[in-house]
Amino acid sequence: MLRSLALFVILCGTNAFLIQTPRVSPNFPHIESKLRAVPLELEGQLDPSASWEVKFILDGVEKVATVSEGDSLLESAEKLFDDVPSSCRNGVCTTCAARVVEGRDSTKLAVHGLGEPQIDAGFVCSCQCFPVGPGVTIELNKYDEVYETQYGQYEKSYG
Secondary structure, X not given: OOOOOEEEEEEEOOEEEEEEEEEOXXXXXXXXXXXXXXXXXXXXXXXXXXXXXXXXXXXXXXXXXXXXXXXXXXXXXXXXXXXXXXXOOOOOOOOOEEXXXXXXXXXXXXOOOOXXXXXXXXXXXXXXXXXXXXXXXXXOOOHHHHHHHHXXXXXXXXX
């Protein structure tokens, strides 16, 4: 007997983004592992057996955790803090925007929703950022700053 697998997706142009899987059938456990994968841009570049110490800062509260290269900084932050801002988990909405303040060279990015000026300023989508070396410190909850640098200038020109 086939059990149903419910998926919720958002259609954005020609791309569909997985939002959540409320229930994965026990008859098809392989489906769950295929749904949660590293971004295609980083496939084969991360070593999930390697782990790094990362310092997370959310609204002034600092916590340190050991993070696998296979886990995004957002996923790891959600294990430490109760209310980490996030939405699409695909690097499009920038709700999970953060700033890498130390260890920028020790991260790998799969960037979708940020422009070059934001990336150059150290901003990342934490859902698309993975630790690949030591010394990473990341400030979470930077959506407002990213929005301002990316779109705020245009809003001011209409005011």
